[in-house]
Amino acid sequence: MTDRADPAASAKEPVAAAPAEEALAVASAVAGTATTEAVAAANPLRDPRDKRLPRVAGPCVMVLFGVTGDLAKRKLLPAIYDLGNRGLLPPGFSLVGFARRDWKDQDFAQLTYEAVKAHARTPFREEVWKQLREGIHFVPGEFSDDGAFDALAMALAEIDETRGTGGNYAFYLSVPPKFFPVVVEQLKRTRLSDAPDGSWRRVVIEKPFGHDLQSAHELNEITTSAFPESSIFRIDHYLGKETVQNIMALRFANNLYEPIWNRSFVDHVQITMAEDIGIGGRAGYYDGIGAARDVIQNHLLQLLALVAMEDPTSFEAASLRREKEKVLKAVRLPANLGLNTARGQYAAGWQGGEKVVGYLQEEGISAESTTETYAAIKLEIANRRWAGVPFYLRTGKRLGRRVTEVAVVFQRAPHLPFSADDTEILGQNALVVRVQPDEGITVRFGSKVPGTAMEVRDVSMDFAYGESFLESSPEAYERLLLDVMIGDPPLFPHQREVELSWKILDPIEEFWATQGQPEAYESGSWGPESADAMMARDGRVWRRL
Ligand code: NAP
Numbered sequence: 001m002t003d004r005a006d007p008a009a010s011a012k013e014p015v016a017a018a019p020a021e022e023a024l025a026v027a028s029a030v031a032g033t034a035t036t037e038a039v040a041a042a043n044p045l046r047d048p049r050d051k052r053l054p055r056v057a058g059p060c061v062m063v064l065f066g067v068t069g070d071l072a073k074r075k076l077l078p079a080i081y082d083l084g085n086r087g088l089l090p091p092g093f094s095l096v097g098f099a100r101r102d103w104k105d106q107d108f109a110q111l112t113y114e115a116v117k118a119h120a121r122t123p124f125r126e127e128v129w130k131q132l133r134e135g136i137h138f139v140p141g142e143f144s145d146d147g148a149f150d151a152l153a154m155a156l157a158e159i160d161e162t163r164g165t166g167g168n169y170a171f172y173l174s175v176p177p178k179f180f181p182v183v184v185e186q187l188k189r190t191r192l193s194d195a196p197d198g199s200w201r202r203v204v205i206e207k208p209f210g211h212d213l214q215s216a217h218e219l220n221e222i223t224t225s226a227f228p229e230s231s232i233f234r235i236d237h238y239l240g241k242e243t244v245q246n247i248m249a250l251r252f253a254n255n256l257y258e259p260i261w262n263r264s265f266v267d268h269v270q271i272t273m274a275e276d277i278g279i280g281g282r283a284g285y286y287d288g289i290g291a292a293r294d295v296i297q298n299h300l301l302q303l304l305a306l307v308a309m310e311d312p313t314s315f316e317a318a319s320l321r322r323e324k325e326k327v328l329k330a331v332r333l334p335a336n337l338g339l340n341t342a343r344g345q346y347a348a349g350w351q352g353g354e355k356v357v358g359y360l361q362e363e364g365i366s367a368e369s370t371t372e373t374y375a376a377i378k379l380e381i382a383n384r385r386w387a388g389v390p391f392y393l394r395t396g397k398r399l400g401r402r403v404t405e406v407a408v409v410f411q412r413a414p415h416l417p418f419s420a421d422d423t424e425i426l427g428q429n430a431l432v433v434r435v436q437p438d439e440g441i442t443v444r445f446g447s448k449v450p451g452t453a454m455e456v457r458d459v460s461m462d463f464a465y466g467e468s469f470l471e472s473s474p475e476a477y478e479r480l481l482l483d484v485m486i487g488d489p490p491l492f493p494h495q496r497e498v499e500l501s502w503k504i505l506d507p508i509e510e511f512w513a514t515q516g517q518p519e520a521y522e523s524g525s526w527g528p529e530s531a532d533a534m535m536a537r538d539g540r541v542w543r544r545l
Contacts, residue, residue, distance in 0.1 A: 057485035060168035066175035067097035078119040079477035085122040092163040094135035108138035149186040167199035188226035204233045213502035238299040239491040240476030243435045270407045274399040283364030292375040295395040301501045317490040328500040337511040342531035344374035346398040349523030372518045373397040376531040398523040404435040440464040
């Protein structure tokens with residue numbers, strides 16, 4: 001690891017501390033919208049006396065490797081435009097694309113334009129697009145081509161001259177994982193990773209960070225040999241979601257839930273990420289990785305950490321990460337992995353009124369593939385708060401519905417002074433954080449059914465983002481890209497969290513590797529029977545979604 005300082009990584013960095021007038025001038029220069037009044041007017045729950053300024057990026061270049069890929073087109077390019085539209089990008093902001101096509105700047109501008117038109121969250125505005133367009137450049141090349149990276153270094157120096165970006169560069173690696181080390185080595189060779197005094201250089205690495213503990217460790221060795229830890233941003237885009245950050249608001253800004261957020265009241269926790277689509281055109285990425293590495297190692301274990309951690313002393317990166325690390329360290333695997341995990345592979349079936357093929361018939365997938373498209377695991381947390389409370393994690397493709405949620409299911413009341421008939425359909429109380437879609441929170445509790453009898457059954461109380469706030473939530477990538485440019489790391493997992501998550505998953509993967517073919521489940525169903533059997537053995541059921 002180098003001992004180079006990252007001058008803008010601390011809270012004292014010049015950009016974050018820009019004077020009020022300057023920050024507002026910057027904001028309005030791009031879009032003219034992000035004044036404090038506009039920010040306050042945007043949603044009715046904001047106190048009109050709140051004079052906080054929007055967080056605005058300072059002068060910089062965003063270099064996107066893999067700019068012709070799926071993620072760049074659907075998420076990253078639209079998110080950059082949306083930031084511009086919200087007045088959060090600085091004048092002179094420049095966007096450099098890098099991929100193998102023999103393209104000129106205007107070809108990349110055309111791709112960006114189409115991506116923005118198709119996927120941006122905010123309305124298209126010609127003046128915002130024009131400003132973004134002026135800063136668009138393309139550098140063609142292979143990741144293994146030294147000449148292409150030399151050309152990139154020259155292009156960046158020229159952009160600094162012409163657009164006043166001050167040598168501040170964020171390198172976003174939206175590339176197949178096998179190229180993460182290759183690109184980092186090139187940035188090191190060309191010294192693009194070295195920040196001259198007064199400037200910053202940051203690298204953003206997409207998931208998955210490694211394939212197991214060993215490879216995550218090796219990737220980290222390479223990355224930290226080029227960039228100081230404070231300049232490495234490991235993306236887990238779930239942490240950029242409003243609903244996921246709201247888990248912390250729900251727990252730590254209220255007094256209502258925390259007293260019952262423990263083993264004395266909670267029966268179990270279910271964390272689900274269900275997708276209704278198959279692997280689409282991503283066979284090359286998905287096969288050999290599977291559901292657990294793709295989603296549980298990162299998104300679901302991060303959700304578990306936020307739900308189960310103790311209060312951080314602040315929301316600064318060090319405190320937040322420390323608490324997440326502590327709880328991940330306390331996670332225990334069940335002794336019998338055969339009975340307490342389940343994996344499946346989707347078979348043909350019907351979805352959305354269409355007949356769909358099974359995983360083994362997907363283009364690019366070998367007929368013998370043992371990659372799981374569904375995974376469920378039971379974990380426990382060995383600490384005073386959670387001892388004996390199971391956390392059930394499940395994820396799968398081609399399930400009944402697209403939904404991600406965290407359900408905290410409470411114990412039954414110790415005594416019910418009602419006749420058994422009257423409470424026959426009364427379930428357990430639950431608090432459900434709906435991460436996506438229909439973002440919000442539901443509390444399920446028992447209520448008297450109107451009438452002459454004392455019948456009690458489940459009802460729900462709902463908070464929906466769409467109804468309480470006028471402003472639509474920013475996309476996760478908007479928040480995370482802005483954090484990278486500002487140099488604000490709390491929403492990015494530290495290497496220690498990444499490694500702790502692999503330590504949890506590796507023994508499960510090793511066990512599954514000895515178990516042959518995963519159990520088939522019909523497309524459009526809720527997964528393999530072994531997952532239901534795993535819950536039934538504990539006297540529980542998966543929530544019906
Ligand atoms: P992708 O569609 O396969 O795109 C890969 C990009 O890398 C393309 O722009 C490709 O450019 C470029 N590339 C590949 N090999 C190259 C080489 N040798 N030299 C130069 N450029 C090369 O991948 P993706 O789905 O966008 O995913 C990118 C990263 O994001 C991956 O790490 C993935 O795990 C992660 N991720 C993706 C998603 C998603 O929804 N897609 C979600 C979460 C995380 P050309 O082929 O045009 O040259």
